[in-house]
Amino acid sequence: xxxxxxxxxxxxxxPMQRHMKAAVACAREVLPLFEDMAAGNTRNxxxxxxxxxxxxxxxxxIKNEIRSHLPKRLFMAxxxxxxxxxLDCQDSMADVAQDIAGLADQRSMTLPTELAEPLLELVHRVxxxxxxAERIINELDxxxxxxxxxxxxxxxxxxIDELARLExxxxxxxxxxxxxxxxxxxxxxxxxxxxxxxxxWVADLADYAERVGNRLRLLIAS
Numbered sequence: 552x553x554x555x556x557x558x559x560x561x562x563x564x565x566p567m568q569r570h571m572k573a574a575v576a577c578a579r580e581v582l583p584l585f586e587d588m589a590a591g592n593t594r595n596x597x598x599x600x601x602x603x604x605x606x607x608x609x610x611x612x613i614k615n616e617i618r619s620h621l622p623k624r625l626f627m628a629x630x631x632x633x634x635x636x637x638l639d640c641q642d643s644m645a646d647v648a649q650d651i652a653g654l655a656d657q658r659s660m661t662l663p664t665e666l667a668e669p670l671l672e673l674v675h676r677v678x679x680x681x682x683x684a685e686r687i688i689n690e691l692d693x694x695x696x697x698x699x700x701x702x703x704x705x706x707x708x709x710x711i712d713e714l715a716r717l718e719x720x721x722x723x724x725x726x727x728x729x730x731x732x733x734x735x736x737x738x739x740x741x742x743x744x745x746x747x748x749x750x751x752w753v754a755d756l757a758d759y760a761e762r763v764g765n766r767l768r769l770l771i772a773s
Contacts, residue, residue, distance in 0.1 A: 573610035577648035588662040600652040680717040684760035718761035725754040
């Protein structure tokens, strides 16, 4: 890897994996945030937000490092544009987690009892999808070393298929949560709008995770 890196420029693979780790760490912090909202622990929301902000800033630092040092081509296998597209999807995961925490903290939101079960289930599955995307990105160095050929490709394609299944499940759970929310609209009033946004943002985390897998699937097919 070091020889090839010297030949074609600094390898962004490890920083990409570090960035993904930070982005997924942001997403994972959404679960304790929602658990605090479900328990009515609004005093904890500011600290949850600070933790997500810290992780998001860490991800931004890694992102800027990657953009500053990304070579035009990597090992003659991955183009700069492809890496930047994957990086953008990863970064969106961290940004959305930050948006979720910001809204929760600013409005001191308390999760309605009737909405807690479907929303917490959604959060659990979304985090599972994000973790699957991280596992896929952790295979990127192996894919590059094998020239996107052989058994490693088959293994990663199976992982991407599993990520797609997880994301489809989160879509179903998000709709279930939305239906429950709309059934409570008269009771919640204007808060309905903010909870609807929350549900969409949570589902977006899984959507961006799936986009990472889809981008790699295109690389494998090209």
